[in-house]
Amino acid sequence: MRVLGVDPGLTRCGVGVVEGVAGRPLTMLGVGVVRTPADAELGDRLVAVEQGIEEWLDTYRPEVVAVERVFSQHNVSTVMGTAQASAVAMLCAARRGTPVALHTPSEVKAAVTGTGRADKAQVGAMVTRLLRLAAPPKPADAADALALAICHIWRAPAQNRLQQAAALHAASKGRTR
Numbered sequence: 001m002r003v004l005g006v007d008p009g010l011t012r013c014g015v016g017v018v019e020g021v022a023g024r025p026l027t028m029l030g031v032g033v034v035r036t037p038a039d040a041e042l043g044d045r046l047v048a049v050e051q052g053i054e055e056w057l058d059t060y061r062p063e064v065v066a067v068e069r070v071f072s073q074h075n076v077s078t079v080m081g082t083a084q085a086s087a088v089a090m091l092c093a094a095r096r097g098t099p100v101a102l103h104t105p106s107e108v109k110a111a112v113t114g115t116g117r118a119d120k121a122q123v124g125a126m127v128t129r130l131l132r133l134a135a136p137p138k139p140a141d142a143a144d145a146l147a148l149a150i151c152h153i154w155r156a157p158a159q160n161r162l163q164q165a166a167a168l169h170a171a172s173k174g175r176t177r
Contacts, residue, residue, distance in 0.1 A: 005150075007141045009141060010081035015053070016149055028131040064100070067103075103152065109147075112127065120143070123143060
């Protein structure tokens with residue numbers, strides 16, 4: 001499975017592509033950051049994020065795009081920018097028919113480090129180890145994007161089985177009525 005992880009942000013949108021399957025060594029295919037100037041108009045910044053995501057989709061042709069689920073922060077302007085960049089990433093994937101998966105920050109941290117309360121340094125260290133890299137990707141947004149992709153690769157098989165079981169259960173309830 002090839003997954004593009006997206007750590008959304010207006011100033012720095014982390015992107016990383018990981019390939020592999022659960023239970024086997026994973027391979028990083030690319031990592032980077034789509035940057036926009038903080039003083040640019042919002043519309044221009046969103047277009048720049050879109051163009052950056054589109055380039056990554058064109059280059060790596062992922063099977064899934066894993067995006068960090070936006071959560072409430074104290075700074076409303078920060079969460080708004082994050083949500084807008086997240087929507088752009090989801091739109092780019094949906095336009096191509098590429099499935100999108102959302103993962104919370106604590107879910108990603110737990111999958112990669114074993115604890116949902118890990119700090120950025122711990123996530124970077126585990127991404128480095130899991131992908132057999134020489135050094136942690138910089139900035140942290142790039143490492144977080146790789147962590148999102150890893151999380152999805154590891155969790156997707158279990159999530160798919162749960163969804164199939166729920167669908168079977170719902171279908172069987174419909175037949176007994």
